[in-house]
Amino acid sequence: MATFSSLNVILQAMMTNQTAIQVIEHNVANASTPGYRRQQAVIVSAPPAMINNLRASGSGSIGSGSMVQKIMRYGNEFFDTRFRKENAEAKRYAITRDILQQTEMILGENTTSGLLPTLDAFFSSWQALSADPSNMALRESLRDQASMVATAFSTRATDIKRLQGDQDLTIQTRVEEVNSLAASVASLNSRISTALGMGDQPNDLMDERDRLLDRLSEITGATSHLQEDGQVIVSINGHWLVTGTQTFELQTYRDSNNLLNVQWADNPPPPVSFSPVTGELRGLFDARDGVLQDQLNRLNALATQFITQVNAQHQAGYVLNGASHAPAMFTGTDAFSIKVNDATPPPPSLSDVANIGAALTANAIGDGTNAALMAKLKDQLFMSGGTQTFNAFYSGQVASLGLAVRKADALATDRKYVADAWKTQRESESGVNLDEEAASLVKFQRSYQAAAKMITVVDDLLDRVINGMIR
Amino acid sequence: MRITNLMNIDLAVRHMEENQEKLAALRQKATTGKQFQYASENPSGASKVLELRGALTTSQAYLDSAHVADNWMAATEFSLGQMLDLSTRALTLSLEGLSDTNGNSERINALGTEIENLLKSAVDVGNHTHENKYVFSGFRITTQPFSLSGNTVTYNGGHNEQIKVDIGSAQTITTNLDGETLFMPFFQALGAAATALKTVPFDSNALGAAIDQLQSSIDAMKNARGSYGTRQRQVRTAIDYLDKTQYEMKKLISYKEDVNLAEAISYMQLQQTTYQTVLEVSQRAISAANLFDYLG
Numbered sequence: 001m002a003t004f005s006s007l008n009v010i011l012q013a014m015m016t017n018q019t020a021i022q023v024i025e026h027n028v029a030n031a032s033t034p035g036y037r038r039q040q041a042v043i044v045s046a047p048p049a050m051i052n053n054l055r056a057s058g059s060g061s062i063g064s065g066s067m068v069q070k071i072m073r074y075g076n077e078f079f080d081t082r083f084r085k086e087n088a089e090a091k092r093y094a095i096t097r098d099i100l101q102q103t104e105m106i107l108g109e110n111t112t113s114g115l116l117p118t119l120d121a122f123f124s125s126w127q128a129l130s131a132d133p134s135n136m137a138l139r140e141s142l143r144d145q146a147s148m149v150a151t152a153f154s155t156r157a158t159d160i161k162r163l164q165g166d167q168d169l170t171i172q173t174r175v176e177e178v179n180s181l182a183a184s185v186a187s188l189n190s191r192i193s194t195a196l197g198m199g200d201q202p203n204d205l206m207d208e209r210d211r212l213l214d215r216l217s218e219i220t221g222a223t224s225h226l227q228e229d230g231q232v233i234v235s236i237n238g239h240w241l242v243t244g245t246q247t248f249e250l251q252t253y254r255d256s257n258n259l260l261n262v263q264w265a266d267n268p269p270p271p272v273s274f275s276p277v278t279g280e281l282r283g284l285f286d287a288r289d290g291v292l293q294d295q296l297n298r299l300n301a302l303a304t305q306f307i308t309q310v311n312a313q314h315q316a317g318y319v320l321n322g323a324s325h326a327p328a329m330f331t332g333t334d335a336f337s338i339k340v341n342d343a344t345p346p347p348p349s350l351s352d353v354a355n356i357g358a359a360l361t362a363n364a365i366g367d368g369t370n371a372a373l374m375a376k377l378k379d380q381l382f383m384s385g386g387t388q389t390f391n392a393f394y395s396g397q398v399a400s401l402g403l404a405v406r407k408a409d410a411l412a413t414d415r416k417y418v419a420d421a422w423k424t425q426r427e428s429e430s431g432v433n434l435d436e437e438a439a440s441l442v443k444f445q446r447s448y449q450a451a452a453k454m455i456t457v458v459d460d461l462l463d464r465v466i467n468g469m470i471r
Numbered sequence: 472m473r474i475t476n477l478m479n480i481d482l483a484v485r486h487m488e489e490n491q492e493k494l495a496a497l498r499q500k501a502t503t504g505k506q507f508q509y510a511s512e513n514p515s516g517a518s519k520v521l522e523l524r525g526a527l528t529t530s531q532a533y534l535d536s537a538h539v540a541d542n543w544m545a546a547t548e549f550s551l552g553q554m555l556d557l558s559t560r561a562l563t564l565s566l567e568g569l570s571d572t573n574g575n576s577e578r579i580n581a582l583g584t585e586i587e588n589l590l591k592s593a594v595d596v597g598n599h600t601h602e603n604k605y606v607f608s609g610f611r612i613t614t615q616p617f618s619l620s621g622n623t624v625t626y627n628g629g630h631n632e633q634i635k636v637d638i639g640s641a642q643t644i645t646t647n648l649d650g651e652t653l654f655m656p657f658f659q660a661l662g663a664a665a666t667a668l669k670t671v672p673f674d675s676n677a678l679g680a681a682i683d684q685l686q687s688s689i690d691a692m693k694n695a696r697g698s699y700g701t702r703q704r705q706v707r708t709a710i711d712y713l714d715k716t717q718y719e720m721k722k723l724i725s726y727k728e729d730v731n732l733a734e735a736i737s738y739m740q741l742q743q744t745t746y747q748t749v750l751e752v753s754q755r756a757i758s759a760a761n762l763f764d765y766l767g
Contacts, residue, residue, distance in 0.1 A: 124532035131536035364610030402510025431475030438762035
């Protein structure tokens with residue numbers, strides 16, 4: 001009896017070691033799989049058998065070998081939460097930075113084709129005309145300069161508007177991704193809780209779910225809470241995204257600016273507004289609806305004031321050697337619609353450069369007084385409630401965009417360092433170290449070999465009993 | 472801390488990326504010669520440079536205007552000088568006419584005719600143009616200011632019109648001289664002198680009155696020339712000043728935005744060395760053997 005039970009103990013040992021080796025194989029195979037958490041076979045001694053003492057009085061227990069109690073998964077929810085929080089912030093600022101950097105590049109204010117140099121050149125043309133008002137070449141050049149100002153305004157406005165529109169695609173794909181991630185998390189929730197209920201350890205399913213949660217937090221700043229049954233509740237700024245196996249979908253809609261926005265497709269309606277506090281979507285909204293919209297508003301304010309003041313002063317002037325007042329210089333009301341008034345006459349327009357009003361006296365061909373006054377508009381405080389010149393106002397705008405890029409960049413870099421630190425902590429805790437695995441492998445290999453050797457010994461014993469004792 | 476294989480690789484990649492980024496930024500500085508391409512790289516510096524460039528453009532515009540004004544004024548001054556030369560000759564001839572040694576025929580044929588010719592020349596001078604613009608007709612630069620019929624001159628230009636040019640944000644200069652107030656008394660005096668010389672019998676009182684008139688008109692022209700010279704000097708000073716400030720501004724812009732190349736290249740070299748070190752170390756970290764390599 002005892003000899004046969006030895007065989008069982010040894011077999012158990014061989015199987016235990018084999019399982020442990022399989023776990024090592026799994027670890028080694030996934031050494032560089034992103035999001036993989038190392039696993040370990042937790043080996044315990046098997047419950048002892050109670051036996052009656054054959055030789056003496058009393059009874060005792062005898063060990064029945066080893067067994068794998070469970071396959072453990074390394075991980076620390078604290079590291080996950082911290083990492084996801086910082087990573088969401090890093091992604092938030094990174095996307096803001098990227099969009100704003102593009103804006104800065106497109107506007108190119110630091111080049112000679114910036115709006116400021118163009119405005120400067122426009123006013124300088126007036127200055128030149130004031131000294132030589134009957135010079136037709138100067139008048140032509142002034143009209144060209146005016147049309148460059150109009151183009152500079154309108155291309156900028158259109159570019160900013162287009163950059164805002166370009167974000168629609170990102171928003172659409174992100175929303176679809178979030179919905180699909182949420183559905184996957186819900187399905188994993190169900191499989192994980194079922195497996196746990198059956199006493200299994202669904203380690204790889206949990207890895208998969210953690211990967212999805214990492215991505216969800218990156219996009220929306222979603223936070224998750226692990227429940228006792230192994231399911232997670234995911235929420236974005238207080239609104240459930242996944243609870244158990246139920247998901248709440250996001251949907252996109254066009255707002256009054258014809259830009260794509262996001263809301264919860266709640267059941268029952270009406271939809272609830274979606275306002276993530278961090279993550280890529282927050283960063284995208286910050287850039288598009290915050291900085292870009294502000295830039296656009298200020299550009300429009302500048303254009304409107306510029307058109308009004310330039311036209312008013314220009315219309316006070318007289319056409320070349322004539323008694324009629326000059327026509328408006330620009331048509332339109334904002335940065336999108338500004339255009340040089342050079343329509344085919346009638347009524348009089350700048351299509352004839354003699355209609356440029358350089359004189360402040362009627363019939364005075366040599367009078368450049370109004371041109372000098374036009375040039376002086378540059379120094380007048382028209383903007384910000386009469387505290388800034390056109391140039392100072394726009395130069396402030398350029399600097400504020402630069403500062404916004406700089407701020408987003410600094411925050412993105414800082415948050416990324418912190419996120420990386422948490423990622424390192426997490427990896428340190430749950431990543432695979434090949435040396436460790438190699439050492440463990442040797443350990444279990446040796447145990448396995450020893451167990452195999454034991455089989456031979458027991459076999460010898462049985463051979464003696466079965467073949468050696470009977471004649 | 473427990474170090475895993477993935478950490479080694481991640482860390483190596485991160486360090487290489489960071490170094491590449493720094494290296495790229497330094498390379499851009501060295502190749503463009505600019506401290507920054509975008510305002511975000513140096514918001515305060517960039518806005519200062521934008522401001523300076525604006526000021527530079529404005530100052531260039533003033534400088535151009537000042538040069539235009541200077542040329543115009545030089546032409547005006549030249550005409551005025553010629554006019555004064557004529558006036559000296561006219562005064563001499565008229566005074567000669569007073570002398571009793573002259574007979575009627577000399578007065579009429581020699582002196583009177585010459586003064587008439589002087590009047591013609593003077594009107595021509597008054598009708599001088601600069602770049603096809605009459606300098607003495609106010610704003611009506613396309614209208615010939617003086618026309619002569621007999622010994623009478625008529626003024627056709629603008630009355631009391633001042634052509635003003637800005638040569639600085641707060642400096643405006645009147646570039647023209649009013650032909651009417653400046654020359655008409657002189658022309659009238661010349662006409663009167665010619666008439667007096669040609670009138671028989673000779674009336675010395677009439678010629679004397681014409682000479683007085685001539686003298687006072689010459690004095691007025693001389694005074695005008697003096698004050699006009701002051702104005703011209705103002706323009707020249709403004710040109711000098713604008714030239715100097717432009718130079719200063721260019722220097723300042725360069726100081727703000729241009730890279731010290733020696734410095735940039737040294738930093739780049741340093742970063743390159745760092746990068747090579749990172750590559751070397753990373754290569755070792757990534758390709759380091761693990762225990763598996765030594766198991767039999």
